[in-house]
Amino acid sequence: MSLESVFKNFCSFGAGKDGKAQMDNAKFAKLFRDLKLLDKKFTATDVDIIFSKTEVKPKAERKINFEQFRKAVMLAAEIKYPGDADCVKKLEGKIISGAGPGSSSPSAKVSAASGSVVDRLTDTSKYTGSHKERFDASGKGKGIEGRADPAAGSGNGYVSGYKAGGSYGKVNKHCGEKGKSRSTTTHWNMSLESVFKSFCSFGAGKDGKAQMDNAKFAKLFRDLKLLDKKLTATDVDIIFSKTEVKPKAERKINFEQFRKAIKLAAEKKYPGDADCVKKLEGKIISGEGPGSSSPSARVRTASGGVVDRLTDTTKYTGSHKERFDGTGKGKGLEGRDSSAKGRGMVAGSVADQAAYVSGYKAEGSYGKK
The missing domain is CATH 1.10.238.10 (EF-hand)
Structure with missing residues (x-):
């Protein structure tokens, strides 16, 4: 593996068979993110600034070749390892030894599924104030250590005023079933x-x-x-x-x-x-209580109220409403079934089951080679 082969891997990622050895800003940022090269000294914002520098490429160009990529890596190394004579060699070594694009880590999957908004909101290198102190340089949470508040004198990591302070990890023996006890943190909704x-x-x-x-x-x-x-x-x-x-x-x-x-x-x-x-x-x-840990709830929370409203199928009207069942699951072909005007088809007939949008030129091609 060489630096150029890593460059080409990220250039071709998601580009299909016609992918050229040129890298845009999104893939340049993806390289540093996927290879976990971001920290407090070198942030995602630094990556974007470096890519746009005229030292790397002409201002009007939107992609860089391998030689321009090396110039960008050199600038990144100087920020990540200030004052280190071997900074470029160090950074290139980390890039070459990385796992390549398309990491299978849970954080990468969430980022890919939720889009750039979630990606920015979960970038701990951009956190400030007390939030910043709750994560280490790699973005991993510090746990209790990160919640300790010397000013308040608590030092136990619980939010001030929390009535069950000190209960974390302890067992509530009254919640057991056939001698099996459960943690108080997982026992919900008695009434x-x-x-x-x-x-x-x-x-x-x-x-x-x-x-x-x-x-x-x-x-x-x-x-x-x-x-x-x-x-x-x-x-x-x-x-x-x-x-x-x-x-x-x-x-x-x-x-x-x-x-x-x-x-x-x-x-x-x-x-x-x-x-x-x-x-x-x-x-x-019998519910789970507020702050559900389901993936859909995490996405809703991270993506904000706008996404939540736009994807709430219970608020859909007209033909859109008919394409989802009561649980919000799409009906597929059944939901697209309609007697399109001007098509000369009888509603509910075999021809009408095609469910193609009116005027679609490739009508009848589904499933055919």
């Missing part, structure tokens, strides 16, 4: 009220009161996957604002008002079912 309180306090800090605003009420239904075609996110917002639940001027609800809201939600979700309230309360109690 409806405890679920209510856990969502009320989520992100509220030490002053969190047992009152729930609209955002957390909506979060409860979203995190516990209780939304479907019958009970949508819009329904949840409307229920929260009803005068049957709380006075119009109030912005938060207590537990009793929460139960009233649950009753209205249950009637909407299970129309005509005498046990609707019991059913919905059961689902809430």
Whole structure:
């Protein structure tokens, strides 16, 4: 393996059979990210600045060849190893000994799936203040050591005011089954009220009161996957604002008002079912609580409210709505079935099952060579 072969590997990554030995800014940044060469001294921002320097390439050009790549590596080495006479040799050695593009690490997969927004938000080299102190130079979390707060005098790594401070790793023997005990950190939801309180306090800090605003009420239904075609996110917002639940001027609800809201939600979700309230309360109690660790929840959290709203199939209307089932899963060909106007086809006929967009020139080609 040589420096040039690494350069060519990253140039051709994702470029197909016609990939040329030229590297754009995205692949240049990918090289340093995938080979874990970024740290506090040498950040992703430094990589972007180096690539755009006129010492590397003319300003109008968007890609670099191997010789220009070597100039860029030289500039990167001077930033990463300041004052070291062998800085270029060191950095080239690390690049040559790297794993190449397309790393199979979990962080790389999350980055690829979630896009550049997630990539930037999870780049620990850009963190500042107390967040910066919670990660080492390689981006690995320091754990308890990173949470210790000498100023507060706690030194135990727990957030100030956390009522269960010191409980991490300890066993709650009352949660066991047939002699098997479980950690207190994994035991959730013994009652409806405890679920209510856990969502009320989520992100509220030490002053969190047992009152729930609209955002957390909506979060409860979203995190516990209780939304479907019958009970949508819009329904949840409307229920929260009803005068049957709380006075119009109030912005938060207590537990009793929460139960009233649950009753209205249950009637909407299970129309005509005498046990609707019991059913919905059961689902809430058996849920995972706020801050779900599922991959989809992590992506939603990292990508922000815009992505969350745009991918919420319960809010889709018209023909888009018909392409997804109640769980949000796409119906595939069945969801595209329609009697396209002007095609001379009878709705529901064999010809109409093609589900091609009207005017598509290659209609009938699917599956054919």
